[in-house]
Amino acid sequence: MKKATHQQTKQHNRDLVxxxxxxxxxxxxxxxxxxTMLTRTTVSDAVAGLLAEGLVKEVGFGSSLGGKNPILLSLVADARYLIGLNLAQDKFIGAIVNLRGEIKQTVELPVHSGNGQQALEQVYQILDELLKTEWKPIVGIGVGAPGxxxxxxxxxxxxxxxEWRDLPLANLLEERYRLPVTVLNDSQATAIGEYVYGEHEPDGNLVxxxxxxxxxxxILINGRLFQGDGGGAGxxxxxxxxxxxxxxxxxxxGCLETVASAQAVVRRVQTETGQGSTLDEIRAAFEAGDTQVRAAVLDAGHYLGTSLANLxxxxxxxxIVLTGDMTRFGDAWLDSVNHAMQEAALTRMAEGTQLEIGKLDYRGCILGASALLLLDDYSLLFTGAEDS
Ligand SMILES: [Zn+2]
Incomplete structure (x- = not known):
C-alpha cells in the first residue's frame, strides 16, 4: 500500500472537518x-484554510461547562453554488442550489421528446440562462436524466x-461549460436528494x-448510492x-410500469371510460370517490406493493420512500401499496419496513444530482486561496 503524501493527508483532514x-x-x-478524532491543532489548521476560502464563518460563542466559551463555526451556505437539472419530468427543470440545498432560481422548458438533438439544445439553453444569473461562483453541474x-x-x-443513445452528456457539458459534471439516473438522484435533505440516519440504508x-x-447502502455493475440498479x-x-x-x-405507473392509470381510465383524462382529472375523480377511478389507482398501488416485497x-x-406523481393519491394509495407489500413479503421483514411518501417532489432529483458532486469529493469547492 502506498503511503499517503503529506498533501493527501492534509486534504483528507480538511474534507473530514x-x-x-x-x-x-x-x-x-x-x-x-x-x-473526528483529529488533534486540536489539525482541526485549527483545517478551519483556518476553510475560513480563508470563505466556506466557513465564525458565528458567535457557544456555552461551556468551564473555561472560555468556544467560538462556533458555521458553513457559509452561499459561498458556492451548484446547478441541478431534472430531465425526467414532462418539462426540463434546471436550478441553482446553494451549499445547504436551497433553490435560488429555476429555469424550465417544455420538452420536445422524440428529438435527441433538440432535447440536448434545450439542456444547453437552460444552462446558458442559469450561468448568466447573479449566483456565483457556480462550481459544478449535476444532471438527473431518465433511462x-x-x-x-x-x-x-x-x-x-x-431519443438519447450512448450520449456522452457529461463530456459535452464539461467541454461547453468548463465545469465538473455528473450525470445519473433520475430515480437515483431523487434517492440521494431524499437521503441528504430528508431526515434519515447518517450512513444508513434507504430505498x-x-x-x-x-x-x-x-438504492443507498451505508449512505452510498448503489448502482450495480451496469449502472441500472433499481x-x-x-x-x-x-x-x-x-x-x-x-x-x-407486462412490465411493472404497464400496471403501476401514473401512465398506466391514465391509460386504464381512458380505456374504461372511453374519454381522454389527465392525471389531474383522475385525481379529482379519485377524491370525489369515483369507484372506477379508485379501483384503477388502488390496483396500481397493489402491483407496486407486490414488487416492493421483492426488494x-x-x-x-x-x-422505503415513495416519490413521484402517484404519491398525489395520498394515504389511500399508500395503504394499498403497504397492504400488498405486507401480503407478499415475509411477515417479520415486512413488519419492520417503514413505508412513507417523500417530501421533496421534483426538487429531490435536482438536489440529489447536485449533491452527488459533493458527496465524495469537496475539492471543487476550493479555489486554492488557502495554500497549495
Ligand atoms: Zn418495460
Missing amino acids: LRTIFANETISRAEIARV LIHTREGIVVNAVNL VVNVKHGIGAG EIGHVVVQENGAQCRCGKR IGTLNIQK
Whole structure:
C-alpha cells in the first residue's frame, strides 16, 4: 500500500472537518476534534484554510461547562453554488442550489421528446440562462436524466423518451461549460436528494421508489448510492409482472410500469371510460370517490406493493420512500401499496419496513444530482486561496 503524501493527508483532514461542519448547524473546533478524532491543532489548521476560502464563518460563542466559551463555526451556505437539472419530468427543470440545498432560481422548458438533438439544445439553453444569473461562483453541474446511465463515464446509455443513445452528456457539458459534471439516473438522484435533505440516519440504508410516468428506484447502502455493475440498479419498472400483459415502451410486455405507473392509470381510465383524462382529472375523480377511478389507482398501488416485497426480500432495507406523481393519491394509495407489500413479503421483514411518501417532489432529483458532486469529493469547492 502506498503511503499517503503529506498533501493527501492534509486534504483528507480538511474534507473530514468540512463534512463535520456540513453536518451541523453550528459547531466549535473542540467539538469537531472530538467527533473526528483529529488533534486540536489539525482541526485549527483545517478551519483556518476553510475560513480563508470563505466556506466557513465564525458565528458567535457557544456555552461551556468551564473555561472560555468556544467560538462556533458555521458553513457559509452561499459561498458556492451548484446547478441541478431534472430531465425526467414532462418539462426540463434546471436550478441553482446553494451549499445547504436551497433553490435560488429555476429555469424550465417544455420538452420536445422524440428529438435527441433538440432535447440536448434545450439542456444547453437552460444552462446558458442559469450561468448568466447573479449566483456565483457556480462550481459544478449535476444532471438527473431518465433511462440507463453510466455515471462514471457520464454516458446516457439509453433514454427512450429523449431519443438519447450512448450520449456522452457529461463530456459535452464539461467541454461547453468548463465545469465538473455528473450525470445519473433520475430515480437515483431523487434517492440521494431524499437521503441528504430528508431526515434519515447518517450512513444508513434507504430505498427511494420514484413512481410517475415510469417507475425506478434508487438504492443507498451505508449512505452510498448503489448502482450495480451496469449502472441500472433499481430499474424495477421494466421487470415483467404480468405475463402477456400490455405492451411496454421498452419492447417487453407486462412490465411493472404497464400496471403501476401514473401512465398506466391514465391509460386504464381512458380505456374504461372511453374519454381522454389527465392525471389531474383522475385525481379529482379519485377524491370525489369515483369507484372506477379508485379501483384503477388502488390496483396500481397493489402491483407496486407486490414488487416492493421483492426488494424487501432481496435487500431487507427497512426504510422505503415513495416519490413521484402517484404519491398525489395520498394515504389511500399508500395503504394499498403497504397492504400488498405486507401480503407478499415475509411477515417479520415486512413488519419492520417503514413505508412513507417523500417530501421533496421534483426538487429531490435536482438536489440529489447536485449533491452527488459533493458527496465524495469537496475539492471543487476550493479555489486554492488557502495554500497549495
Ligand atoms: Zn418495460
